[in-house]
Amino acid sequence: MTTVLEQKGQLVLPQAVRDELHLHAGDGLEVFVDDGEIVLRPITKCPEQGLASLLLNPPCLLELPEREPDSPPPAIDFEE
Numbered sequence: 001m002t003t004v005l006e007q008k009g010q011l012v013l014p015q016a017v018r019d020e021l022h023l024h025a026g027d028g029l030e031v032f033v034d035d036g037e038i039v040l041r042p043i044t045k046c047p048e049q050g051l052a053s054l055l056l057n058p059p060c061l062l063e064l065p066e067r068e069p070d071s072p073p074p075a076i077d078f079e080e
Contacts, residue, residue, distance in 0.1 A: 013040075 001014045013023065021042055023029075028043035067073070 001017065003011045003014060005011050017023070023042060030039075030041040030043055032039050032041075065074075
């Protein structure tokens with residue numbers, strides 16, 4: 001299989017390669033040179049990546065109540 005390097009340095013991976021490696025738009029690829037050859041390697045996602053992304057980019061701001069630094073946090077009532 002072959003592909004062509006576009007003017008801005010972009011290329012399209014052939015559909016057969018994307019299908020075989022289960023690659024989708026937005027998937028990460030590691031790019032490096034090994035002995036004069038360009039190597040593309042899919043970056044495997046850890047199962048927690050979705051949670052990490054959510055924690056790093058929450059959909060809204062969370063307001064925490066004010067409390068004294070040495071006071072314990074309020075008790076949680078699990079019966080509610």
